[in-house]
Amino acid sequence: MTQFVVDLRSPGITIRPINLLSGEHHFNEVIIDNVEISDDCLHREVGGGWTQVTSELAYERSGPERFLSTFPALVALLRKLGEDADRGQKVVIGRMAAQLRALRGMSVSVASALDRGDAPNVEAALVKDLGTRFEGDMVEQIRLLVETQPEYGADDELNRLLAESFLHMPGFTLRGGTNEILRGVVARGLGLR
16 A cells, blocks of 8 residues: 545545534545546655554554543533532542543553554554543543533533533544444454454
């Protein structure tokens, strides 16, 4: 496989936004139909595309955005509870903080491996899989911790952020590969496939 860099304004390329439930769009459908390219569009070397793609996916899968996209809701929760958090709320918040710290450590480890020129595909897949689950679980835990009615566009910061998070949750498992695909990457890396 070989990668090419193509001008998206080229004739034959059609880009269609895929809207989220919130009306925003972060994904696109890109259709490439009989697009002509020259040799100077070659990215790196002929046949080196798969190595490049797996490296790009490792970066995409293991970055902090995999587990920090719902972090503002946690900050809003802490602001709302302040010193009035009860013991049960503190335990749940402590667990979320510990998970967040572990994910950050894993993400930094993958970044270091990539910087050394390693190919931490399995590790990156694990960060993405665990990070995706953490994002969804965190939103649900916050909702259960406080009596709130998530409302898109609400003045109350926590209500607004929770509503936005609920609308974005389906996309958490899509970006960087679905969790099922990632588990296949891990299984192959462990020699189970």
